[in-house]
Amino acid sequence: MPVGVSAYVPLANLTVATTAASVTFSSISQSYRDLVLVIMSRDTTASVVTTQFMRVNNVSSGNLYSNIFMQGSSGGATSSAQNSQNEWGIGFSFGSIASSGIYATNTYNFMDYSATDKHKTVLAKNDAADVSNGGTRTTALRYADNSAITTINVLPAATFAAGSTFALYGVTS
Amino acid sequence: MLIPLGFWAAAGAGGGAAAGAYELIATGIGTGSSNQIIFSSLPAGYKHLQLRMVVGSTLGYEQGSSMAIQFNGDTSGNYTFHQMAGNGSGVNASAGTGQDGAYFGYISIPNNPVSVAVIDILDAFSTVKNKTVRNFNGYAWTSQNISLRSNLWSNTAALTQIRVFEANSNNLSTRSRVSLYGIKG
Numbered sequence: 001m002p003v004g005v006s007a008y009v010p011l012a013n014l015t016v017a018t019t020a021a022s023v024t025f026s027s028i029s030q031s032y033r034d035l036v037l038v039i040m041s042r043d044t045t046a047s048v049v050t051t052q053f054m055r056v057n058n059v060s061s062g063n064l065y066s067n068i069f070m071q072g073s074s075g076g077a078t079s080s081a082q083n084s085q086n087e088w089g090i091g092f093s094f095g096s097i098a099s100s101g102i103y104a105t106n107t108y109n110f111m112d113y114s115a116t117d118k119h120k121t122v123l124a125k126n127d128a129a130d131v132s133n134g135g136t137r138t139t140a141l142r143y144a145d146n147s148a149i150t151t152i153n154v155l156p157a158a159t160f161a162a163g164s165t166f167a168l169y170g171v172t173s
Numbered sequence: 174m175l176i177p178l179g180f181w182a183a184a185g186a187g188g189g190a191a192a193g194a195y196e197l198i199a200t201g202i203g204t205g206s207s208n209q210i211i212f213s214s215l216p217a218g219y220k221h222l223q224l225r226m227v228v229g230s231t232l233g234y235e236q237g238s239s240m241a242i243q244f245n246g247d248t249s250g251n252y253t254f255h256q257m258a259g260n261g262s263g264v265n266a267s268a269g270t271g272q273d274g275a276y277f278g279y280i281s282i283p284n285n286p287v288s289v290a291v292i293d294i295l296d297a298f299s300t301v302k303n304k305t306v307r308n309f310n311g312y313a314w315t316s317q318n319i320s321l322r323s324n325l326w327s328n329t330a331a332l333t334q335i336r337v338f339e340a341n342s343n344n345l346s347t348r349s350r351v352s353l354y355g356i357k358g
Contacts, residue, residue, distance in 0.1 A: 083315075171354075
């Protein structure tokens with residue numbers, strides 16, 4: 001690795017102009033060690049806070065997705081796990097009736113995403129900071145397949161609202 | 174909305190990015206015959222350090238165990254921690270002093286390292302501050318764990334060595350890797 005070269009490389013950056021039914025990063029380079037996906041999102045769902053979903057490699061069957069999270073909110077500190085699902089559903093988006101100008105933040109670290117000798121584990125931080133809704137969540141997710149991740153699908157509860165941003169970075173090995 | 178990345182990735186790959194504040198220092202890969210990866214003679218020019226790792230051992234069966242970090246060869250009880258962790262059922266908090274390293278839990282699955290950690294070492298080269306470590310780690314298997322942990326190394330020496338090791342002397346598998354990054358400030 002040449003000295004003085006950045007190891008944190010921006011790969012793609014998207015801002016939703018009106019609405020988006022989903023956001024997909026495809027043909028992801030396999031040249032990096034980890035990926036970091038940073039999302040700030042609102043959803044057109046008529047709620048204050050709603051769920052953001054994710055799949056990889058366009059896979060939506062086979063019960064390959066599991067996660068565990070620890071959350072702090074006005075309801076206290078809790079932990080929950082979901083095993084053998086067909087997608088991850090642990091991200092936050094603020095909905096259409098949330099205060100204007102606030103976006104939930106979600107950061108996903110896809111560790112060893114290009115490896116073909118292990119399942120894929122992701123560390124995530126998901127935050128929806130509102131006066132009386134939402135929470136802060138730390139999460140470990142697993143995709144139970146040895147395939148390299150070449151595609152990431154991010155899905156809203158309804159549609160992503162204008163101003164939502166999605167930034168993907170590669171971390172050099 | 175589809176974002177094809179073939180072009181973007183080609184432009185960013187191969188070290189073509191400009192010099193930045195976040196740089197890879199070294200990556201260690203498990204050998205299958207050692208329980209540790211050591212980074213020594215740490216280079217100057219950085220303010221903070223970050224470890225990113227995927228770890229598993231050579232055990233032929235599933236077992237919960239611990240990883241640990243020691244600095245500058247210090248194996249004495251100079252480490253303190255606070256932790257909050259979730260296991261899918263509840264959240265617990267704990268703390269301890271007089272530790273001989275900065276520990277965190279992981280699970281070893283045969284031929285499938287699924288435990289990961291991102292660990293920040295703040296002001297790693299300061300000679301007036303004790304060292305603070307911020308650890309974010311977890312795994313999602315049939316058993317699961319997500320943990321936030323802070324560690325203090327009660328020593329103001331600049332870091333010269335970081336030892337990452339399997340705390341029960343199980344060898345790290347060849348599918349394990351630990352990468353060290355430097356952050357300028």
